[in-house]
Amino acid sequence: MSTRVRAPQRGLRRYHHTRSELLLVGMGWLVAARSASAAPRPTEGGAYAFAAEDTVANWDVPSGAVRIHFSTDGPNRVRPIDDDSDGIPDDVIEAGETLLAALALYDELGFRALPVEETETLGGSTAVDVYLIDFGGSGDGHYGQDDCARAPCSGFLVIENDFLEGSYPTASEGIRTVVSHEAFHGVQSAYADLPVWVAEGTAVWAERIFDPSLGDFANQCDGYLADTGRTLYQPPSGPVAPFAYGTALWWDFLATRHDPSIIERLLIAIEAQGTEPRPELALSPLLEAEGDTLEDAWTTFVRWNLATGPRYGGAETHAFGRALMGIEATAEGPSVELDTRVFPLAASYFRLEHPGGPLWLAANADVVGLQFSLHALAPGATDGVVANPRATWAVTGAGRWPIVEEDAIPAGAYWIAATYPAVAEVAKQVRLCIGSAVVAEQCDVGDDGVELDEGASASDDDDGGCRVHGRSNDRIGLLVGAVVVVTARRRRRRVRVGIPRTSP
């Protein structure tokens, strides 16, 4: 069972939550979650139900596969618009036709069918039942299961009755968004009981597969970009989890990198894990079967995410990257010194205002497995459109290293993406310093730190330190170096801004 909570929207389509509405959003979810075992239909009571004052009717799509239950009068009444004068409110018809179209698409993509009941006990027919109910601002969709006479359980959809709260540009977009989303929850139920980050993330992804013009997908993805330092498979607990919905960005990335059918194979792999699935453990085998690796895919995903929102336009990224909010800087300044915790399948982004000259990295712990990339901005820009990585790095040990092997990085602003592209049980704790040689020298890296030696070459050290994969800058004849930083699970970081110096 899953209840869909709306994402605040941006720009002209922003949904203006009031405080009370936000409370209802959270607590409405709680109601649903706590009533999961009962799952009453709206005709029977529960958190989302028709009222005694409602005049309830129903309409079947011509094939009889879907039945829409709606109110023509009362607190849950649908909009009375009937442009084709067929006696059925247009929203009712659109809900039915949308569900049919969504289920047909999911079938075409190879997903299992949404489970349906075998008897006419529930909803009065064997059709998939959809109830149009006023959520009162606490959400706008819900998929519940209530017939487990055979596996998998079948269920029903509850969809907002009129979409008058302004969450979507039009009621039609609201219907298409929420019906396609909830229908996919029904499809999911044919496989396994999914963790919320997979359940909601793939359901939001399904919205986009169904109709790429729906704006909700990008809005939900912003929930992920706002918290990239969090492990993909560790959404926060609590009633509001935009992060979980926002993982749609990852699923869409995989479907784009390979094929949408990879999501179906994911669900099969999760099903095979049994009653307490850990989908993150299915990722590597899934990708390796495609000739890919989790490390490569995740690292690319992290870099694509950097080039979104205000940084869109100069690097490979999501096709809809411009519509996204963009990532937030984890830290910024001419140098960075952090005691940090590196989480798996998470990412951090640092904006370095480099004064020019060599750049060094110091780390006091073994941070094997971290991957980094350096992205240039336009000359003179302090932020904005980023370029494809000019260099990438993997760190293989503790110590101090000059990242720039020969000449210095030109003065200017740079973005650095840092990630730990693996599934792991624990984070790595490390003190990390990035900046001039002085910054590196003053960084306490403990006994593992090597003596500062500007002449040392990071790439010469195959047994430890950094592996640098830079490109020469033919135009100015300089090797572009990079800084190494790590991801951290922090919101407001203490960042020491060092005095830029180019020599110890």
Place this chain on the structure above:
Amino acid sequence: MACPNRSLPGIDPIRSAMLTVALLSSAISALPACNDPDAGTNDEDEDDDVSEGPDDGSTPSDRVRCEDKMVLDLGFVEGDPSTGIVTNASVDGGFASTIDATAGGLVNAASNPWIYMRFTDSGLQTVAIDDFEALNSTDWHIAAKRYEVRLNSGTGGPGAVTGAPLDGFSFEEVTEAPSDVTLVEESFYTDDCVLIDDGAGLGDPRYLLTPWWSYPGCVATTRLPFLIRPPEGDPLKFVVESYYGEDQTRCNEEGVMGTEPAQFLWRWTFLP
């Protein structure tokens, strides 16, 4: 202004909003806090009781188990400590403490820290640390964020604050620490660091104090009292009086959501 442990009870004025709690309004007496001549006269003083930490010789236990999981599951935030305000009023030999655990509101809570506090003779004091500092601090006894409340012990922190529900008692009935109650540490992770959730469906940890609330359509207070024992002092009885700044009673009785959520009112009294 730091307001370390004191032998005399110090009281900040309770805010007008909290005076709506009829149960307590007639019992509140205001006293100046911390011998500050300006204390207790306006709202600006309400958060003056900020502890710099005790000098009780307590030291952190070994690293808190499952730290990394806790950082993610509990939404830890590094940076500035919570700006939530705590106020105290003396009531029946104990305290009525209001706690702003809103953490920036429901939607912003993910980017705001927990509020950390300690029980002292002069009332509940905030401890100005962030979530990560709390992992290495025994200065705090109890922390809150929205409806989540945890003690500093076990999987909840490096301290040794223990507690237990006092089933079958009302807060008022408890006049001394029951001898047959087993006090335990927080334990919301398994040995393998798998979260033990509270069963409410939201994936929240099963904190020792979780039974303070139920959900009949709003966050209702069960008024279940707890016995809490800080490591360095007397035990205390504790009850969550209200979660909403307004309309808690209506929530409890009718299941109707109150307003001003996460504006706690706790009652607590040191026991002999």
